[in-house]
Amino acid sequence: MLKTVEVKNVYKRYKLYKKKSERILDLIMPHKEYGEDFFALQNVSFDVEKGSIIGLVGINGSGKSTLANIIAGVIPTTTGEIKIQGNVALIAVNAGLDAGLTGRENIELKLLMLGFSKKEIINMEEEIIEFAELEKFIDQPVKTYSSGMKSRLGFSISVRVDPDILIIDEALSVGDKAFAEKSLEKMMEFKARGKTMFFVSHSISQMKKFCEQIIWLEFGTVKEYGKASEVLKHYESFLAEYQALTKTEKKKYRTDALNRQSLKKEKIL
Numbered sequence: 052m053l054k055t056v057e058v059k060n061v062y063k064r065y066k067l068y069k070k071k072s073e074r075i076l077d078l079i080m081p082h083k084e085y086g087e088d089f090f091a092l093q094n095v096s097f098d099v100e101k102g103s104i105i106g107l108v109g110i111n112g113s114g115k116s117t118l119a120n121i122i123a124g125v126i127p128t129t130t131g132e133i134k135i136q137g138n139v140a141l142i143a144v145n146a147g148l149d150a151g152l153t154g155r156e157n158i159e160l161k162l163l164m165l166g167f168s169k170k171e172i173i174n175m176e177e178e179i180i181e182f183a184e185l186e187k188f189i190d191q192p193v194k195t196y197s198s199g200m201k202s203r204l205g206f207s208i209s210v211r212v213d214p215d216i217l218i219i220d221e222a223l224s225v226g227d228k229a230f231a232e233k234s235l236e237k238m239m240e241f242k243a244r245g246k247t248m249f250f251v252s253h254s255i256s257q258m259k260k261f262c263e264q265i266i267w268l269e270f271g272t273v274k275e276y277g278k279a280s281e282v283l284k285h286y287e288s289f290l291a292e293y294q295a296l297t298k299t300e301k302k303k304y305r306t307d308a309l310n311r312q313s314l315k316k317e318k319i320l
Protein backbone atom coordinates (compact mmCIF):
# COMPACT_ATOMS: atom_id res chain seq x y z
CA MET A 52 0.00 0.00 0.00
CA LEU A 53 1.05 3.55 -0.73
CA LYS A 54 2.29 5.58 2.22
CA THR A 55 0.93 9.15 2.30
CA VAL A 56 2.49 10.32 5.55
CA GLU A 57 5.83 9.20 6.96
CA VAL A 58 6.97 10.64 10.26
CA LYS A 59 10.44 9.68 11.42
CA ASN A 60 12.10 10.48 14.75
CA VAL A 61 10.35 13.82 15.10
CA TYR A 62 11.16 16.09 18.03
CA LYS A 63 9.53 19.45 18.70
CA ARG A 64 11.24 21.68 21.20
CA TYR A 65 9.78 24.84 22.66
CA LYS A 66 11.75 27.21 24.80
CA LEU A 67 10.05 28.20 28.04
CA TYR A 68 11.17 31.50 29.53
CA LYS A 69 10.45 32.69 33.05
CA LYS A 70 10.80 36.36 32.13
CA LYS A 71 10.56 38.46 28.99
CA SER A 72 14.18 39.52 29.48
CA GLU A 73 15.25 35.84 29.24
CA ARG A 74 13.61 35.56 25.82
CA ILE A 75 15.49 38.63 24.59
CA LEU A 76 18.81 37.45 26.05
CA ASP A 77 18.32 34.06 24.37
CA LEU A 78 17.78 35.81 21.04
CA ILE A 79 20.91 37.91 21.25
CA MET A 80 23.12 35.34 23.00
CA PRO A 81 21.88 31.91 21.83
CA HIS A 82 25.11 30.14 22.91
CA LYS A 83 24.34 30.96 26.58
CA GLU A 84 21.11 28.92 26.42
CA TYR A 85 18.63 31.02 28.36
CA GLY A 86 15.24 29.48 29.06
CA GLU A 87 14.22 25.86 29.57
CA ASP A 88 13.88 23.27 26.83
CA PHE A 89 10.49 21.66 26.64
CA PHE A 90 9.80 18.79 24.23
CA ALA A 91 6.18 18.78 23.06
CA LEU A 92 7.07 15.78 20.84
CA GLN A 93 9.82 13.25 21.44
CA ASN A 94 11.03 10.71 18.94
CA VAL A 95 7.67 10.35 17.20
CA SER A 96 7.66 7.91 14.27
CA PHE A 97 4.83 6.32 12.30
CA ASP A 98 3.63 5.69 8.73
CA VAL A 99 0.14 6.20 7.39
CA GLU A 100 -1.25 4.44 4.33
CA LYS A 101 -3.31 6.26 1.73
CA GLY A 102 -7.00 6.24 2.61
CA SER A 103 -6.50 5.67 6.34
CA ILE A 104 -8.61 7.44 8.92
CA ILE A 105 -6.39 8.06 11.92
CA GLY A 106 -7.54 9.37 15.27
CA LEU A 107 -5.13 11.21 17.56
CA VAL A 108 -5.93 10.77 21.25
CA GLY A 109 -4.23 11.71 24.49
CA ILE A 110 -4.93 13.79 27.56
CA ASN A 111 -4.48 17.58 27.55
CA GLY A 112 -1.03 18.67 26.51
CA SER A 113 0.01 15.30 25.08
CA GLY A 114 1.03 16.87 21.75
CA LYS A 115 -1.95 16.19 19.44
CA SER A 116 -2.27 19.73 18.07
CA THR A 117 1.50 20.09 17.76
CA LEU A 118 1.62 16.91 15.67
CA ALA A 119 -1.40 18.01 13.58
CA ASN A 120 0.27 21.36 12.89
CA ILE A 121 3.56 19.70 11.95
CA ILE A 122 1.89 17.30 9.49
CA ALA A 123 -0.01 20.27 8.00
CA GLY A 124 3.26 22.18 7.60
CA VAL A 125 2.02 25.02 9.82
CA ILE A 126 4.95 24.66 12.23
CA PRO A 127 8.39 23.13 11.61
CA THR A 128 9.91 20.18 13.46
CA THR A 129 13.03 20.72 15.59
CA THR A 130 14.56 17.54 14.18
CA GLY A 131 13.24 14.52 12.34
CA GLU A 132 11.75 13.89 8.98
CA ILE A 133 8.25 14.27 7.56
CA LYS A 134 7.32 12.99 4.11
CA ILE A 135 3.90 13.85 2.71
CA GLN A 136 2.40 12.69 -0.60
CA GLY A 137 -0.23 15.19 -1.72
CA ASN A 138 -1.61 18.43 -0.34
CA VAL A 139 -2.81 18.83 3.23
CA ALA A 140 -5.59 20.97 4.71
CA LEU A 141 -5.85 21.60 8.44
CA ILE A 142 -9.17 22.44 9.99
CA ALA A 143 -8.88 23.88 13.46
CA VAL A 144 -10.48 26.79 15.25
CA ASN A 145 -8.78 29.90 13.83
CA ALA A 146 -6.41 27.88 11.61
CA GLY A 147 -5.34 29.98 8.70
CA LEU A 148 -7.99 32.67 9.19
CA ASP A 149 -7.00 36.34 9.29
CA ALA A 150 -9.14 37.97 11.97
CA GLY A 151 -8.82 41.43 10.44
CA LEU A 152 -10.31 40.35 7.10
CA THR A 153 -13.94 39.52 6.39
CA GLY A 154 -15.11 35.97 5.87
CA ARG A 155 -15.32 36.52 2.12
CA GLU A 156 -11.82 38.04 1.98
CA ASN A 157 -10.49 35.06 3.90
CA ILE A 158 -12.06 32.67 1.41
CA GLU A 159 -10.61 34.60 -1.53
CA LEU A 160 -7.16 34.91 0.03
CA LYS A 161 -6.95 31.24 0.89
CA LEU A 162 -8.10 30.14 -2.58
CA LEU A 163 -5.74 32.60 -4.30
CA MET A 164 -2.85 31.27 -2.23
CA LEU A 165 -3.76 27.76 -3.33
CA GLY A 166 -3.51 28.84 -6.97
CA PHE A 167 -7.18 28.91 -8.00
CA SER A 168 -8.14 31.36 -10.77
CA LYS A 169 -10.53 34.32 -10.26
CA LYS A 170 -13.25 32.45 -12.17
CA GLU A 171 -12.83 29.29 -10.10
CA ILE A 172 -12.90 31.34 -6.92
CA ILE A 173 -16.22 32.98 -7.86
CA ASN A 174 -17.70 29.54 -8.50
CA MET A 175 -16.43 28.07 -5.24
CA GLU A 176 -17.19 31.06 -3.05
CA GLU A 177 -20.99 30.82 -2.96
CA GLU A 178 -20.85 27.09 -2.20
CA ILE A 179 -18.43 27.69 0.69
CA ILE A 180 -20.61 30.49 2.15
CA GLU A 181 -23.72 28.35 1.89
CA PHE A 182 -22.11 25.31 3.48
CA ALA A 183 -20.71 27.47 6.30
CA GLU A 184 -24.19 28.97 6.90
CA LEU A 185 -22.65 32.44 7.07
CA GLU A 186 -24.69 34.21 4.39
CA LYS A 187 -25.57 37.39 6.30
CA PHE A 188 -22.24 37.61 8.11
CA ILE A 189 -19.81 36.81 5.31
CA ASP A 190 -18.82 40.47 4.80
CA GLN A 191 -18.16 41.08 8.49
CA PRO A 192 -14.61 40.86 9.91
CA VAL A 193 -13.73 37.40 11.23
CA LYS A 194 -12.78 38.95 14.59
CA THR A 195 -16.51 39.49 15.20
CA TYR A 196 -17.31 35.78 14.60
CA SER A 197 -18.04 33.28 17.34
CA SER A 198 -15.72 30.28 17.57
CA GLY A 199 -18.45 28.15 15.97
CA MET A 200 -18.67 30.55 13.00
CA LYS A 201 -14.89 30.51 12.55
CA SER A 202 -14.82 26.77 12.71
CA ARG A 203 -17.65 26.51 10.13
CA LEU A 204 -15.81 28.86 7.79
CA GLY A 205 -12.52 26.98 8.15
CA PHE A 206 -14.21 23.63 7.66
CA SER A 207 -16.14 24.78 4.59
CA ILE A 208 -13.08 26.25 2.86
CA SER A 209 -10.96 23.19 3.56
CA VAL A 210 -13.44 20.60 2.33
CA ARG A 211 -14.24 22.60 -0.81
CA VAL A 212 -10.54 22.80 -1.65
CA ASP A 213 -10.65 19.00 -1.76
CA PRO A 214 -7.23 18.15 -0.26
CA ASP A 215 -5.57 14.71 -0.42
CA ILE A 216 -5.02 14.73 3.33
CA LEU A 217 -7.46 16.36 5.71
CA ILE A 218 -6.63 17.07 9.35
CA ILE A 219 -9.51 17.99 11.62
CA ASP A 220 -8.44 19.32 15.02
CA GLU A 221 -11.35 19.55 17.45
CA ALA A 222 -13.13 21.65 14.85
CA LEU A 223 -16.40 19.85 15.28
CA SER A 224 -16.60 20.31 19.01
CA VAL A 225 -17.27 24.06 18.85
CA GLY A 226 -20.00 24.08 16.19
CA ASP A 227 -23.63 23.31 16.94
CA LYS A 228 -24.98 19.78 16.68
CA ALA A 229 -26.60 20.23 13.28
CA PHE A 230 -23.38 21.52 11.73
CA ALA A 231 -21.36 18.78 13.39
CA GLU A 232 -23.66 16.21 11.76
CA LYS A 233 -23.39 17.91 8.37
CA SER A 234 -19.61 17.96 8.72
CA LEU A 235 -19.51 14.31 9.74
CA GLU A 236 -21.48 13.48 6.58
CA LYS A 237 -18.95 15.41 4.51
CA MET A 238 -16.14 13.50 6.21
CA MET A 239 -17.87 10.19 5.47
CA GLU A 240 -17.98 11.29 1.82
CA PHE A 241 -14.23 11.95 1.96
CA LYS A 242 -13.71 8.57 3.57
CA ALA A 243 -15.69 6.86 0.79
CA ARG A 244 -13.51 8.63 -1.77
CA GLY A 245 -10.38 7.12 -0.24
CA LYS A 246 -8.91 10.32 1.23
CA THR A 247 -6.47 10.19 4.14
CA MET A 248 -7.78 11.86 7.28
CA PHE A 249 -6.50 12.71 10.74
CA PHE A 250 -9.03 13.42 13.41
CA VAL A 251 -8.17 15.06 16.75
CA SER A 252 -10.96 14.94 19.30
CA HIS A 253 -11.65 14.30 22.96
CA SER A 254 -14.84 12.49 21.97
CA ILE A 255 -14.22 8.76 22.15
CA SER A 256 -17.65 8.04 20.64
CA GLN A 257 -16.79 10.15 17.54
CA MET A 258 -13.46 8.34 17.29
CA LYS A 259 -15.16 4.95 17.47
CA LYS A 260 -17.62 5.93 14.76
CA PHE A 261 -15.11 7.34 12.41
CA CYS A 262 -11.52 6.15 12.85
CA GLU A 263 -9.93 2.92 11.74
CA GLN A 264 -6.64 3.45 13.53
CA ILE A 265 -5.58 5.41 16.56
CA ILE A 266 -2.33 7.07 17.58
CA TRP A 267 -2.29 7.51 21.34
CA LEU A 268 0.10 10.25 22.41
CA GLU A 269 1.26 10.53 25.96
CA PHE A 270 3.32 13.56 26.96
CA GLY A 271 4.87 13.89 23.55
CA THR A 272 5.58 10.23 22.78
CA VAL A 273 3.61 7.60 20.88
CA LYS A 274 2.22 5.27 23.54
CA GLU A 275 0.30 3.07 21.09
CA TYR A 276 -0.56 3.00 17.39
CA GLY A 277 -2.92 0.41 16.00
CA LYS A 278 -6.44 -0.77 15.37
CA ALA A 279 -8.98 1.74 16.71
CA SER A 280 -11.02 -0.75 18.74
CA GLU A 281 -7.94 -2.07 20.54
CA VAL A 282 -6.12 1.20 21.21
CA LEU A 283 -9.33 2.92 22.34
CA LYS A 284 -10.03 0.08 24.75
CA HIS A 285 -6.59 0.58 26.33
CA TYR A 286 -6.95 4.37 26.28
CA GLU A 287 -10.36 4.21 27.95
CA SER A 288 -9.06 2.03 30.76
CA PHE A 289 -6.10 4.40 31.19
CA LEU A 290 -8.56 7.34 31.41
CA ALA A 291 -10.64 5.51 34.01
CA GLU A 292 -7.50 4.86 36.08
CA TYR A 293 -6.27 8.43 35.64
CA GLN A 294 -9.61 9.90 36.61
CA ALA A 295 -9.70 7.72 39.72
CA LEU A 296 -6.44 9.28 40.98
CA THR A 297 -6.66 11.87 43.74
CA LYS A 298 -5.88 15.49 42.91
CA THR A 299 -2.40 15.14 44.43
CA GLU A 300 -1.68 11.90 42.55
CA LYS A 301 -2.81 13.46 39.27
CA LYS A 302 -0.56 16.44 39.89
CA LYS A 303 2.41 14.16 40.61
CA TYR A 304 1.73 12.12 37.48
CA ARG A 305 1.68 15.26 35.32
CA THR A 306 4.70 16.86 37.01
CA ASP A 307 6.81 13.70 36.58
CA ALA A 308 5.86 13.52 32.92
CA LEU A 309 6.49 17.23 32.32
CA ASN A 310 9.91 16.85 33.95
CA ARG A 311 10.71 14.04 31.52
CA GLN A 312 9.74 16.41 28.67
CA SER A 313 12.22 19.00 29.93
CA LEU A 314 15.25 16.71 30.07
CA LYS A 315 18.12 17.76 27.87
CA LYS A 316 18.41 15.76 24.68
CA GLU A 317 21.94 16.82 23.82
CA LYS A 318 22.84 13.54 22.19
CA ILE A 319 19.95 13.78 19.77
CA LEU A 320 19.60 17.51 19.10
Ligand SMILES: Nc1ncnc2c1ncn2[C@@H]1O[C@H](COP(=O)(O)OP(=O)(O)OP(=O)(O)O)[C@@H](O)[C@H]1O
Nearest residue numbers: 065066089091109110111112113114115116117118
Ligand atom coordinates in the same frame (compact mmCIF):
# COMPACT_ATOMS: atom_id res chain seq x y z
N1 LIG B 1 4.20 27.75 21.38
C1 LIG B 1 4.42 26.98 22.45
N2 LIG B 1 5.36 27.31 23.35
C2 LIG B 1 5.59 26.53 24.44
N3 LIG B 1 4.93 25.38 24.70
C3 LIG B 1 3.99 25.00 23.84
C4 LIG B 1 3.66 25.77 22.67
N4 LIG B 1 2.68 25.13 22.00
C5 LIG B 1 2.39 24.00 22.72
N5 LIG B 1 3.18 23.94 23.81
C6 LIG B 1 3.17 22.87 24.84
O1 LIG B 1 3.33 21.63 24.18
C7 LIG B 1 2.54 20.62 24.79
C8 LIG B 1 1.65 19.98 23.75
O2 LIG B 1 0.65 20.90 23.37
P1 LIG B 1 -0.51 20.52 22.35
O3 LIG B 1 -1.38 21.73 22.18
O4 LIG B 1 0.08 19.91 21.14
O5 LIG B 1 -1.29 19.40 23.17
P2 LIG B 1 -2.72 18.75 22.90
O6 LIG B 1 -2.56 17.29 23.10
O7 LIG B 1 -3.25 19.21 21.59
O8 LIG B 1 -3.55 19.38 24.09
P3 LIG B 1 -5.14 19.69 24.24
O9 LIG B 1 -5.83 18.38 24.27
O10 LIG B 1 -5.19 20.41 25.56
O11 LIG B 1 -5.53 20.56 23.08
C9 LIG B 1 1.78 21.30 25.92
O12 LIG B 1 2.45 21.04 27.13
C10 LIG B 1 1.84 22.77 25.57
O13 LIG B 1 1.83 23.58 26.72
